Amino acid sequence: MKDNRKIAITGGIGVGKSYVCSLLDVRGIHVYDCDAAAKNLIAQNKSLQAELNLLLGKDVFINGIFNKHVLAQFLLESDDNRIAVNSIIHPAVANDFISSGYNWLESAILFDSGFNKRIALDKVICVTAPDEVRISRIMLRDNISRGRALEWINKQMPQKEILSMSDFEIVNDGIANLEEQIDRILSIIK
Template identity: 50%
Template sequence: MRIGITGGIGSGKSFVCQLLKQRGIEVYDCDSAAKRLMHTSAQLRQQLSALIGPDTYLQDGRLNKAAVAQFLLTSEENAKAIDNIVHPAVFDDYEKSGIDWVESAILYESGLDRLLDKVIVVTAPEDVRIKRVMQRDHISEAKAKEWITRQLPQEIVRSKADYEIINDGETPLEPQIDNLFK
């Protein structure tokens, strides 16, 4: 059975995945895989360079994050063009990994849910999410709110998911994870 774990920025989905790993469950991390593939896949590097331009990669071979961000933020079409290159590569890598569990912040937006049997959403109140993002990324409250509003609203993700784990800092997580296995 393939199981997806999702949740908006600051919800604590990565923390829940760490708890699963402590139980011996391997979880494929889509964000890490995308970063790895953008550095290691010759095909992905070629496609991104053809789309964005010669400044996509630095002289030392590392991804030029500033150039990619500038291209990405210029238009919604540019963001979709990058997604159309990166998402299929990540999906393919996930399918080849043999790992049943997968973590993705944009599970529904990317279409990854079509490959899964069940989806778990990790949720937290917005004020908690804002504080977590501000502390983790050392950004302003306004920036944290902006990042949250760029994602699919938590209520929509919750309505599509099969299970919910509440990670509000008060509700114990271990019993909720135990219930997943019942």
């Protein structure tokens, strides 16, 4: 796609957004990874580091290395904490995306963070998966308990709500053919 339309890939934790993005990459569609960008900005942007230090305390950076476990615990403690962190990180990520030259982005928390209001999006594609599949993927990927995986799922907007605000759905349940679903959507939006 050679135009300037902005298209987002979204969906909750464990649905397989990164895998879908890798299939898009093979098709010549490069997707801006909001999570990776946030980590990169946190590692390099001194003003972001200072703001996170003020909010989270000195343990968030140990010898200059970001301690993601401190952030994860802080985020799980309350919605107010999540909102406070998002208000620091998301403007920086949105500005980085706008200046990046990318037309596609991937964000797990596109709607619940309000990130969709920072960038004018033309289309939104929601990747979905059954909860049990998501739980298994999260447990395997992050080496965490079932309870912790459920905690993360429950901290995010419900899958049905995300889907209701999206233009397209890609079902990533390990059964449906992802390639066919992606090609069908691409044929519609091109």
